[in-house]
Amino acid sequence: MTALLKARGLRKTYATRRGGFMRAPTRFAAVDGVDVTLLRGRTLGILGESGCGKSTLARLVLGLAEPDAGTVNLGGAAMPRPDTPEWRKLRTRLQLVQQDAAGALDPRLPIRAQVAEPLAIHGRDQAAADAVLSSVGLNRAMGARFPHELSGGQLQRVVIARALALDPEILVLDEPVSALDVSIQAQIVNLIADLQAARGLAYLFVSHDVNVVRHVSDRIAVMYLGRVVEEAPAAAFGERARHPYTRALLSSVPVPDPAHRRAGVPRIGDPPDPSAPPGGCRFHPRCPHATDLCRAEVPPLRSLSAGHAAACHRIEEITKCA
Ligand code: SF4
Ligand code: MG
Secondary structure: OOEEEEEEEEEEEEEEOOOOOOOOOEEEEEEEEEEEEEEOOOEEEEEOOOOOOHHHHHHHHHOOOOOOEEEEEEOOEEOOOOOOHHHHHHHOOEEEEOOOHHHHOOOOOOHHHHHHHHHHHOOOOOOHHHHHHHHOOOOHHHHOOOHHHOOHHHHHHHHHHHHHOOOOOEEEEEOOOOOOOHHHHHHHHHHHHHHHHHHOOEEEEEEOOHHHHHHHOOEEEEEEOOEEEEEEEHHHOOOOOOOHHHHHHHHOOOOOOHHHOOOOOOOOOOOOOOOOOOOOOOOHHHOOOOOHHHHHOOOOOEEEEOOEEEOOOOHHHHOOOO
8 A cells, every 4th residue: 555644764953951951952852853644544643642753753754843854755655845835736645633723723713614715725615614614513503502502522523524624635644633532532533434434535543542542553653752652553552552552552551540540651650851861772761671771772673573563672582482
């Protein structure tokens, strides 16, 4: 199957003034050498804790941020520089769905007008707004309402409808259900899956929630402090996950107590500071298997079996072969 989008070696650094504003700024890599391949009708899930670089990766893939290194190729053509006319034209093929639906909408405009807006900007028939609203389960009467009259789940449907208005090929979904009640999450996840099947969309689905990512994805890449530490088919997740960090994430999962639902954090010490990643394997301060080699050298992402790769010096020793 040919890739709709291929990103290779993406790297993005930011300045930080750790230790106060009197200190000279240093740079850290929020995304450090990441590859992404998106296929028509398929979902690549990006799983990781907050601060792992997954939202930065989403912005790089969309062309909303320019990488320091690496390339994004869309249908065989290089992604143009942000905010050029070529970029604005290409951008209709990729759209973003964010977590904060309320913040993404204009409180002063009825929702149909907001879904019609991208159509108007690109000189397309605004009548398509009704069809796209109906495809996300919102009728004409709903289209006349204002954002404050809608529930959280309905607002997320509006944001999805607006992202679909220009008939894109790719949706980048950044924590699209994390702000919703658990009972509503399943409805929106199912809607997202139905829309993919109906339209042949490719998804980059970014989330800290292991259960949601496993449910929606065909492939899953686990990110830790800017790097992919394991990538595998969704079906190989669980029992066959092999990286110590992935295993820690999975073992922290079934948390039926709602008070802990937002956690998604391994029970292996505090989450790291993304602006000061440790050397060598970035997971070493939290890894029970760390050695001197782990502290000194970055483990490369290498293939373990067909379609399954991980970045760990000791993977053969500490996990049985799948
Ligand atoms: Fe742990 Fe070393 Fe593997 Fe990193 S490379 S995950 S520190 S065993
Ligand atoms: Mg984020």
